Amino acid sequence: MRLFDSPDAKTTLKLAETKTFKSAVAVLHYLQEKNYRLIMRTLYLFNFVTLDGFFDGRNGDLSWHNVDDEFHEFAIDQLNETDMILFGRITYQMMAAYWPKETSMKVDPIVAGKMNSLPKIVFSRTLEKVEWNNTLLIKENAAAEVSKLKEQSGKDIAILGSSNLAVSLMKLNQIDELRIMINPVALGSGVPLFEGGNNRIRLKLLRSRTFKSGNVLVCYTPTTG
DSSP: OOEEEOTTHHHHHHHHHTSOOSSHHHHHHHHHHTTOEEEOOOEEEEEEEETTSEEEOGGGOOTTOOOOHHHHHHHHHHHHTEEEEEEEHHHHHHHHHHTTSHHHHHHSHHHHHHHHHSOEEEEOSSOOOOOSTTEEEEOSOHHHHHHHHHHSSSSEEEEESOHHHHHHHHTTTOOOEEEEEEESOOOSSSEETTTTOOSOOEEEEEEEEEOTTSOEEEEEEEEOO
16 A cells, blocks of 8 residues: 655644645655655565475476465465465466366365455466456566556456566565465475575564474565665
């Protein structure tokens, strides 16, 4: 959600209301002069990962995902705070092949309903069209598009799966939070969570949660400190 933060927010906003501005840009410039900081929507990455660091098994095997009723409650709560989902091509195709199915709606109706109804964007240079409900295809300038989305008012924006997209945005410091669900399993081989990342990124632990299933959720934010 878009908010403004300053040492004397109420006074400055009242003063701004007495002025006439020619454009929204002029309003932002005025607020910046008054030392306001624009707080944009949170863009977070959520991913399952094995104890040895893989988010995808051999040949796309995800049978190791450790889910139960407690996880489903968590997933619903997380989606309730989210109003847009971003995907890369591979994860999009997997999700689009699963959630619209009648069987998915029967097995997990609440999550399926949210996944099908929420606005979604897939970033891909190779896809020609998208058919999943409420999905927009963007072929170029992913970073610029993400910046625009974060400046809009609204709830959190999620990246689900989509490791390649996440790595590219992390290099540009566009991801605000990493929500990593560590599963109690080691695969020995697979696709590393941040494959392709070539820069060291320091992280600050925001919170953690242990699930009865043995899963551990760790939430980090990148830091320059």
